[in-house]
Amino acid sequence: AQSVTQLDSQVPVFEEAPVELRCNYSSSVSVYLFWYVQYPNQGLQLLLKYLSGSTLVKGINGFEAEFNKSQTSFHLRKPSVHISDTAEYFCAVSINDMRFGAGTRLTVKP
Amino acid sequence: DGGITQSPKYLFRKEGQNVTLSCEQNLNHDAMYWYRQDPGQGLRLIYYSQIVNDFQKGDIAEGYSVSREKKESFPLTVTSAQKNPTAFYLCASSSRQGFTSPLHFGNGTRLTVT
Numbered sequence: 001a002q003s004v005t006q007l008d009s010q011v012p013v014f015e016e017a018p019v020e021l022r023c024n025y026s027s028s029v030s031v032y033l034f035w036y037v038q039y040p041n042q043g044l045q046l047l048l049k050y051l052s053g054s055t056l057v058k059g060i061n062g063f064e065a066e067f068n069k070s071q072t073s074f075h076l077r078k079p080s081v082h083i084s085d086t087a088e089y090f091c092a093v094s095i096n097d098m099r100f101g102a103g104t105r106l107t108v109k110p
Numbered sequence: 111d112g113g114i115t116q117s118p119k120y121l122f123r124k125e126g127q128n129v130t131l132s133c134e135q136n137l138n139h140d141a142m143y144w145y146r147q148d149p150g151q152g153l154r155l156i157y158y159s160q161i162v163n164d165f166q167k168g169d170i171a172e173g174y175s176v177s178r179e180k181k182e183s184f185p186l187t188v189t190s191a192q193k194n195p196t197a198f199y200l201c202a203s204s205s206r207q208g209f210t211s212p213l214h215f216g217n218g219t220r221l222t223v224t
Contacts, residue, residue: 009150032210043114043200043215044153051210090152094209097168100145100152 002027004093006101014109015083021076021104023091033074034092035065038103044090050074061085081108112137114216116201121221123195131186131219133201140206142184143213146170147198156199159184188221195223 007022025031032051036044048059055067065076074091086108091101114135123129135142141160145153155168159178173192178184184203188195198220202213 034212036213036215041119041218041220043116043202043217044213045215046212049212096209097155097158098209098213100154102150102152 002031002093002095002099004091004099004101006089006091006104008104009102010105010107012107012109013081016080018079019077019081019085019106021089021091021106023074023076023101025072025074025091025093027072027093027095029095032094033065033067034094034098035059035063035074035076036090036092036100037061038088038090040087047076047089081106083108083110114201114203114214116199116216116219118219119217121219123221123223125223126190127223128187128189129195129221129223131188131199131201131221133184133186133216134182135184135201135203135214135216136182137203137205137214138181139203139214140181141204142178143202143204144168144174144176144184144186145200145202147200147218153200156186188223195221197221 004025013019034049035047038044048057050057050067058064088103117132143158144156157176159165175187200218201216204211
């Protein structure tokens with residue numbers, strides 16, 4: 001079965017700085033990959049997805065992620081964060097079911 | 111606007127009582143899911159349903175039950191057999207059966223059992 005590991009539970013960063021949230025997965029077959037964002041006391045919203053094709057995927061709110069098959073990674077990046085990006089971010093991998101990582105709490109400080 | 115409605119937002123129950131969480135979608139999606147979220151553990155799948163009148167257990171189905179009598183509705187019952195029911199419960203749906211399409215989530219129900 002597939003699994004997903006988010007390498008950082010918390011990432012503090014200053015406003016307008018770049019950020020990378022790391023995600024590694026394990027699977028013996030091809031997978032579909034997703035990043036979701038969760039604001040306090042809300043459900044999850046899709047940021048971006050990788051199903052096939054170009055390994056660089058652009059999503060909403062200026063986020064992008066790069067699929068690296070050899071390193072089994074799908075890291076999320078944003079070149080300049082805003083206070084409003086403060087939220088919890090979840091990486092997910094899907095084959096026969098969808099497995100979520102434990103989440104990374106991004107805190108953007110002024 | 112189409113979406114998923116979970117109600118209530120907050121729910122309080124005494125230990126030993128069964129409680130049912132509501133989930134309704136107007137997205138015309140075939141598949142629906144229930145996840146449980148605990149701090150630091152991500153989301154864990156409780157039950158899912160690919161079509162009406164059919165559902166499958168997820169990783170943590172013990173102490174929970176579901177029904178899927180209508181395409182739009184997928185209620186979750188937390189029974190008294192669930193040892194640690196206090197959690198944030200999220201309902202989701204997707205347009206295709208299987209897990210290859212993105213999930214659309216409701217805003218969750220926070221259940222507290224004392």
